[in-house]
Amino acid sequence: MLIAFNKPYGVLCQFTDRSEPPRPTLAGFGLPPDVYAAGRLDHDSEGLLLLTEDGGLAHRLTDPRHKQPKTYWVQVEGEPNEEQLAALRCGVVLNDGPTRPTDAARIAAPALWPRDPPVRFRKTVPDAWLQLTLGEGRNRQVRRMTAAVGLPTLRLVRVAIGGVRVDGLAPGAWRLVAP
Known part of the structure; x- marks a missing residue:
């Protein structure tokens, strides 16, 4: 089952x-x-x-x-640029070693259920959504990867395995x- x-x-x-x-x-x-x-x-x-x-x-x-690839929709703080996306695609170095290459792309804000509690909205700080597909699964990996490229995670939703x-x-x- x-x-x-x-x-x-x-x-x-x-x-x-x-x-x-x-x-x-x-x-x-x-x-x-x-x-x-x-x-x-x-x-x-x-x-x-x-x-x-x-x-x-x-x-x-x-x-x-x-x-088994795992796909995530990630709301990040900031506006991702091509250098940051390229770094995610190539793999970033974390304190426990380099990550494997990742499929990373900016996406439009997905139609999701409301989160309780909601993500804090700040008028002066932009946010964006990424889709990341990973072939590995380390502890808090997505959050650590986005932080490593200067895009802290605000909301993380796994959409596929x-x-x-x-x-x-x-x-x-x-x-x-x-x-």
Whole structure:
């Protein structure tokens, strides 16, 4: 079984939380029993999360050797220029080493669900949207990459993993997909 879930902002990619006060987890969304997240999405990121009860499938979905590209829509602070986009495309050097080359393009603001809480709007600071497709998945990688080129991330939404897309799923909704 493979489940596509649209993870809302502020939800942890686990079913329990021992912190006080407890934070929202996957347990509150009526998911089938015995599934777990195949990969992670930070609590302050939104969008597609795949879940399965099949350990082998989870490994194939998350292991970089199987090259499941992950596509993100990223709202950044600032106006990206061609040098910044070229740096993202070539790969940037982070504190844990260089990233692999990335597909990076500026896009029009996508039609997305409202985020709660909303991204802070500042009249004097422009923002823009990028689409990034990565073949690896390090901790907070997209945020670190955009910051490294001078474009801090304001909102991060994963829209696809391989051929599975979040299209048509409201935040907190899920559906079965063919593995």
